[in-house]
Amino acid sequence: MSKSKVYFTNFRTTLQENQLQKLARLVKAAGMLEHIQFKDRYAAIKIHFGEPGNMAFLRPNYSKVLVDLIREQGGRAFLTDCNTLYVGGRKNALDHLDAAYTNGYSPFSTGCHVIIADGLKGTDETLVPVENGEYVKEAKIGHAIMDADIIISLNHFKGHEATGFGGALKNIGMGCGSRAGKMEMHSAGKPFVDQALCVGCGFCQKNCAHGAITITSRKASIDHNKCVGCGRCIGACPMDAVSAPGDESNDILNRKMAEYSWAVLHGRPHFHVSLVVDVSPYCDCHAENDVPIVPDVGMFASFDPVALDMACADAVNAQTPLKGSVLDEVEHCHHDHFTDVHPTTNWKSCLEHAEKLGIGTTDYELITI
Structure with a gap:
């Protein structure tokens, strides 16, 4: 497999171009509008709306950039996520919508509607056969996501206590699973x-x-x-x-997540954007967020979510830990920021399995705009 192209730009701005305009330029340079036919098609923009109380989630302004570009092409965009497995502010569609609106994700601010893909109680799912799945034979994916014609993922790249980091593959694989799907990924047992x-x-x-x-x-x-x-x-x-018992090993969790990502993406046009900003050590599912572990890096885009996650991980690992962060306080013995913060995790297991499934490649060419 040849190298995948990953496009990058930093967060520096000028009097002529702000961050949102720069994001639009990045997406265009990466070829999203050139290679995906949006006209009269439903485009699901998969995003994490942020648990109430967490302040590290992506601002809704970024999603509006993608919505506007898709609508200009005649596409029908909607923002989406699935309900959570755990107890919190997004465990059913009503609370989930409240959380999204509280955090600024309304039709008035983003230019499109929010749809909770797995329904009121997280049980509205489509069973998707996983070809060559080693751990998952039928992925349980939120129905509205499988109804969409196109998948766009907008990812907040940050740390995660079980998977090492959360990027494109986690946003797609774990995020698109229904409640039963999330339980299957997290658990070897039953509730x-x-x-x-x-x-x-x-x-x-x-x-x-x-x-x-x-x-x-x-x-x-x-x-x-x-x-x-x-x-x-x-x-x-x-x-x-x-x-759910939550008794699955982290490595198998990561591999199941890769197989769920395959189920979501296979056979459909897809494109991925990751923002390496406010890189908190824990997931946005927490009702709080710790200080970032590294400085803000920039914005990345690619048709290959595996290459995108690899490029973002490399970019984070190239940064100096921020003073006073969790990363600054731990022993740096793994030559990897995510493993230093969460020593029981192995983020590479997800990327390696996704590569094996043919989702993409960890071999990438970074193109800076």
Whole structure:
């Protein structure tokens, strides 16, 4: 496989060009408008809206640049994400929309609508066969994402406590999974009930299609011999008493994430933009964010999400740690900023598996504009 082209520009501006205009120029230079036919087609812009309380998420101004370019070409763009597996401010579509609007992602600020791809409770999914999948045979992807004609990912590149970093592949693979899909990536086992939180309301039992849930003495329990791991009970519980075990190894989590990325991207036009800005040590799913671990680097764009993630990782690792950050306080023994911050992670396992699946290549040519 030949080198993939990754386009880059820093955040420096002039009196004639601001950051948003520079982003538009980057996307055009990378060929998004030239190589993708947007006219009369639905374009899903996959983005993380930010957990309420977190301030490191991407500003909605960046997404409007992509929306405007797509609409100028006659395309129909929408911003999208799927509900979270964990308890928080984006666990159902109503709370998720509230979070998006609170963080500035409204039709008035971005020029397009927000659609939560896996529906009200995270159960609106499409089963997508994964050819040559070693860990996933059928990926569970948010239905609206699979309905789209084109996939555009707009990624906040930052650290992550389980995958090492979050970039294009995580935004696509983990982010496009329904609640059951996220559980499949995170877990080797099946959901369980926290008896202290359960009030025996029966909503989980009503939503179980396999008769796996019983209620005794006003407490629910799950028979794992009958449970198929669909995750519907997690979304149905009003007390957040049902949880996924979260017992999958980080390496297998990364490889499953790569297989989910394949399911989302295979057979459809796609393009990817990553902003290496406010590089927090943890995911934007946290309701808080720590100080950035390195200085802001710039904006990257490519048709190849594997090459894009590799280029962003190399760019971050070339930076000097910021004083007072978590990275500044840890021992630098791994020659890798992400592994220094999260020693139990191995971000390369995702890229290596994605390369094996044919999603892209880690061999890239960096073109600076």
